[in-house]
Amino acid sequence: MISSSPLPLIKGLKPLSIGNVYIGFPAIQAPLSGYSDRPQRHVTQNLHESVADFPEYSALPSQWKTSIIGAAATVAEVMLDQFVLTVKKSVKVNQRMGLEPSDHPCGAQIMGAFPEDFPPAAMRLVKSGFDWIDLNFACPVKKVLGRKRGGFLLSEPETALEMTARTRDALPDGVPLTIKLRKGYDDSAQSEDNFYKLLNGAIAIGVDAVAIHGRTVLQRYTGEADWSFLKRVKSEFPSLVILGCGDLFSAQTCLDRILETGVDGVCIARGAIGNPWIFPAFNALAMGLPALPPPSLEEQAAVLAEHFNRCVDLYGERRTCSIIRKFGIKHALTHPRKDELVARFVTVRNREEWFSILKEFYEKQGAE
Ligand SMILES: Cc1cc2nc3c(=O)[nH]c(=O)nc-3n(C[C@H](O)[C@H](O)[C@H](O)COP(=O)(O)O)c2cc1C
Numbered sequence: 288m289i290s291s292s293p294l295p296l297i298k299g300l301k302p303l304s305i306g307n308v309y310i311g312f313p314a315i316q317a318p319l320s321g322y323s324d325r326p327q328r329h330v331t332q333n334l335h336e337s338v339a340d341f342p343e344y345s346a347l348p349s350q351w352k353t354s355i356i357g358a359a360a361t362v363a364e365v366m367l368d369q370f371v372l373t374v375k376k377s378v379k380v381n382q383r384m385g386l387e388p389s390d391h392p393c394g395a396q397i398m399g400a401f402p403e404d405f406p407p408a409a410m411r412l413v414k415s416g417f418d419w420i421d422l423n424f425a426c427p428v429k430k431v432l433g434r435k436r437g438g439f440l441l442s443e444p445e446t447a448l449e450m451t452a453r454t455r456d457a458l459p460d461g462v463p464l465t466i467k468l469r470k471g472y473d474d475s476a477q478s479e480d481n482f483y484k485l486l487n488g489a490i491a492i493g494v495d496a497v498a499i500h501g502r503t504v505l506q507r508y509t510g511e512a513d514w515s516f517l518k519r520v521k522s523e524f525p526s527l528v529i530l531g532c533g534d535l536f537s538a539q540t541c542l543d544r545i546l547e548t549g550v551d552g553v554c555i556a557r558g559a560i561g562n563p564w565i566f567p568a569f570n571a572l573a574m575g576l577p578a579l580p581p582p583s584l585e586e587q588a589a590v591l592a593e594h595f596n597r598c599v600d601l602y603g604e605r606r607t608c609s610i611i612r613k614f615g616i617k618h619a620l621t622h623p624r625k626d627e628l629v630a631r632f633v634t635v636r637n638r639e640e641w642f643s644i645l646k647e648f649y650e651k652q653g654a655e
Contacts, residue, residue: 294354297575300545303359303552305528306463306495308392308418312359313552314541314569316559317498317532318396318421318467320364325385326597327614328361330590331563333389355574358559358566360392365423367436368399371408382601384415391418394465398423400435402449406457409464419463422450424485425500427469427507438504442472444485452492463495470516473505486524496528498554518548530554538568538578561617563590581621588649591618595641608635615644624648 294302294311303313316323316331334357366383374380386393395417397408409420424447426437440447447466455464466489471478489497499520501512512533521529531550535541536558544553558565564582571579582590594614598607615632622628631644 294574296573300542300573301551303528305360305392305394305419305465307461308360308463310360310392310552311354312566312570312573313545314359314535314538314566314573315530315552315554316358316361316566317554317556318362318365318394318423319556319560320426322560322614323361323364324610325363325382325390325601326594328358328363328393329387329390329597330594331559331566332357332361332393334563334567334590355570356567357563358555359570360394360418361390362394362396362421362554363417365396365398365426365437366408366412368397368401368404368408371397371411372404380415384412384417386416391416393417394419394421396421396423396467397454398426398431398436399450402446402453405450405454409454410457413458413462419465419495420454420458421465421467421498422447422454423467425467425469425504427504432504438469438472441469441481441485441504442478444481444488447485448488448492451489451494455492455494464493465496465498466494467498467500469500469502469504469506470513471503473503478503486520490524490527496530496551498530498532500532502533514544514548517544517550521549521551525549528552532556536565538565538572541565541569542572561614561620584622584649587618588645591615591645591649592642595638599638604638608637608641611635611641615641622648 296302300313303310395412397405397420399405412420423437424440428437431437432439451466458464468482468485471482486497499517501514501516502510514531517529517531528551530552531544531548532554535544535553535555541553541555555565568579595607595611598611602610612632612635615635616629619625619628619632628648635641635644
């Protein structure tokens with residue numbers, strides 16, 4: 288939503304746009320396979336209004352009260368181009384590609400091995416309503432690399448550029464195209480050359496933003512993300528919109544990384560699983576407001592209830608239980624009775640059990 292008055296951010300931050308898609312707060316939710324599905328994205332973008340009910344916020348104009356309460360934008364979990372091209376069952380299409388009006392802005396990410404499959408897949412996702420298309424040249428999963436997809440393409444920049452160019456040509460004007468990279472395939476000089484070949488080529492093709500995770504593909508998730516690399520790339524390409532990723536587990540870290548490196552925004556990934564409140568916390572810091580208090584147990588329960596109900600609507604009760612356990616476990620990590628709660632979420636089998644856990648652990652007398 289573009290407001291008539293500019294988003295009042297602190298010095299050093301500016302409102303984020305990807306192409307002509309206005310996002311606002313410069314922290315978005317990264318694509319997360321197995322996690323950033325429709326229900327998760329919806330609750331993350333539309334957190335309970337009570338987040339903005341604290342006295343500190345009473346002075347805020349109402350337009351910012353509603354935009355502060357969740358992730359400014361999200362990216363759906365990666366989809367294989369072949370899946371996008373062949374899926375027919377309306378239930379599956381709805382699960383993976385459906386969007387509600389309050390789910391925007393939302394990007395769709397494609398991964399594949401053959402350049403010719405990217406344009407039709409991208410177009411199907413645009414027709415489904417996604418606001419921009421992101422191409423995955425970063426995934427480090429072994430099976431993905433073996434099939435010459437994802438992070439493998441960092442070692443074949445010509446192929447990655449063909450995918451990018453064909454997709455850009457196919458997309459209507461005004462639909463942004465972004466790419467997701469890691470800092471290289473490995474730590475070799477050849478890998479760095481490939482990174483720059485791919486980056487320069489993508490800029491020449493006209494990508495609207497580049498998300499970079501400051502680890503190599505071979506590093507997977509070991510070691511620390513190299514934010515000095517992000518700083519260097521941003522200084523070399525000041526007019527390119529760059530989104531930094533890696534080890535963003537608190538709102539303050541997100542803010543620090545943007546201010547230290549000059550990147551245009553960040554993509555929060557693991558730090559958002561079980562803690563969607565990282566977004567309003569960041570948004571408050573970005574406006575220079577007092578730190579947001581952590582969500583009350585009641586508010587956490589409301590989000591967990593809504594997440595469950597939305598999963599049931601989309602997947603049915605049985606599948607929901609296997610999907611939602613991992614979210615419950617992550618939410619439990621900040622609970623005062625963490626170990627007991629994790630043990631309960633691990634075995635949840637139906638709606639009744641889910642809601643009895645919420646009652647027992649999140650209602651005042653049970654938890655405080
Ligand atoms: C469970 C999981 C699933 C992920 N799925 C995707 C994905 O679908 N597409 C993608 O580009 N990156 C994916 N990533 C990578 C994240 O988007 C992000 O770049 C990476 O986790 C670094 O950020 P973090 O250290 O803050 O988690 C995934 C990461 C995790 C942990």
